[in-house]
Amino acid sequence: MSDDQRCWPSLCEGKLNIDVILATRGRPADVQVLLDQLRLQERAPDSVMLVGAEPKDLPDAAAVPNDPSVHRLVSPRPGLTSQRNHGVQTAKKISTPEAWLAKIIVFFDDDFRPAADWLQKCEALFAASPQVLAVTGAVIMDGARGSIAITEDQASDALALPRASDQTGYSKSKEGLYGCNMAFRATVFDQCAFDENLPLYGWLEDTDFSGQIRKFSDIYRASNLTGVHLGSKSGRVSGYKYGYSQLANPLYLARKGTITLGKCAYFWTRALASNALRSLREHPMIDYRGRLAGNMAAMADLIAGSIHPTNILSFHR
CATH class of the missing domain: 3.90.550.10 (Spore Coat Polysaccharide Biosynthesis Protein SpsA; Chain A)
Structure with a gap:
């Protein structure tokens, strides 16, 4: 050209x-x-x-x-x-x-x-x-x-x-x-x-x-x-960080008012159910087990009152 x-x-x-x-x-x-x-x-x-x-x-x-x-x-x-x-x-x-x-x-x-x-x-x-x-x-x-x-x-x-x-x-x-x-x-x-x-x-x-x-x-x-x-799989964040974001981000948006609590619950239910089911067998392309571990970390932070999307910046996995 x-x-x-x-x-x-x-x-x-x-x-x-x-x-x-x-x-x-x-x-x-x-x-x-x-x-x-x-x-x-x-x-x-x-x-x-x-x-x-x-x-x-x-x-x-x-x-x-x-x-x-x-x-x-x-x-x-x-x-x-x-x-x-x-x-x-x-x-x-x-x-x-x-x-x-x-x-x-x-x-x-x-x-x-x-x-x-x-x-x-x-x-x-x-x-x-x-x-x-x-x-x-x-x-x-x-x-x-x-x-x-x-x-x-x-x-x-x-x-x-x-x-x-x-x-x-x-x-x-x-x-x-x-x-x-x-x-x-x-x-x-x-x-x-x-x-x-x-x-x-x-x-x-x-x-x-x-x-x-x-x-x-x-x-x-x-x-x-x-x-x-295309849905390229390169350049993505880790499964653990992504799993944390799957719960932290919807809750943050619900508190902010850009989605409803019902929509937040939908995102939470979908993430937890999908990651739990797909973690039963290791996937060659997607780290569902890492995502589920990230989900659990977000739930622990929710109980502790410290859940926030930016927490993933301090994660080392």
């Missing part, structure tokens, strides 16, 4: 502008694949913020030569929520007040593979529907829901299948946002931020953000914004 092909054209006067934020840790190869795919979008992004926890999280600088649209950033604090906030803050810093009002902020996970028309249809939706402030797309395959990740070839094959030509279809979402692919009017971030008390992998950060937005707006799901979530 030539340097000319790598450069993204600026948007015409009067249109919305789109910034894509990719928060990543430990997956520079995944980031590079997504970055190359963004260059092939039918509607190119105006800027891309690659936000790592440390420099080695980002693709080699040689992969983005002479391209001022790509910003290689390292967050002051590691963790999904901190890195996303750093990307938003950078996007606002380099925008004029007028451009901020016309900006769409898109978040993709580094292992998400959007259809080639994702950004084009996203722009059309926001341009045609001023009431829409937050939208999440439709994941047609999701490796995060299972124990085996989807391959790049499987994702390419799925995205190549014919789809309906729905241009603007969307509806209110009861489930809320799905963090692997979501978009917002930038002005949402004048009122909301990702909660940095949800550290590292940031379990339920999208659920918390949905709760923040629902205080002043509906959330929408667009069936025509399609993509594949």
Whole structure:
């Protein structure tokens, strides 16, 4: 690919502008694949913020030569929520007040593979529907829901299948946002931020953000914004830390008021039942026994009155 092909054209006067934020840790190869795919979008992004926890999280600088649209950033604090906030803050810093009002902020996970028309249809939706402030797309395959990740070839094959030509279809979402692919009017971030008390992998950060937005707006799901979530198993936190977060994070959000106690109970029941059942046999890909041990540590802290999401930062397993 030539340097000319790598450069993204600026948007015409009067249109919305789109910034894509990719928060990543430990997956520079995944980031590079997504970055190359963004260059092939039918509607190119105006800027891309690659936000790592440390420099080695980002693709080699040689992969983005002479391209001022790509910003290689390292967050002051590691963790999904901190890195996303750093990307938003950078996007606002380099925008004029007028451009901020016309900006769409898109978040993709580094292992998400959007259809080639994702950004084009996203722009059309926001341009045609001023009431829409937050939208999440439709994941047609999701490796995060299972124990085996989807391959790049499987994702390419799925995205190549014919789809309906729905241009603007969307509806209110009861489930809320799905963090692997979501978009917002930038002005949402004048009122909301990702909660940095949800550290590292940031379990339920999208659920918390949905709760923040629902205080002043509906959330929408667009069936025509399609993509594949590979569900890469690299770069994840330990099973023990994740298991602790499975209980600590929902309780924190319930106390904060971005989910109900009933929803918290659902998350607790699902985690405990799944981890207990699947711990009976060792799994080759997922540490269910570690997760269950993390669940038990969270319950012990609940009894002691010290349960909090940030406790995982002091764990050494």
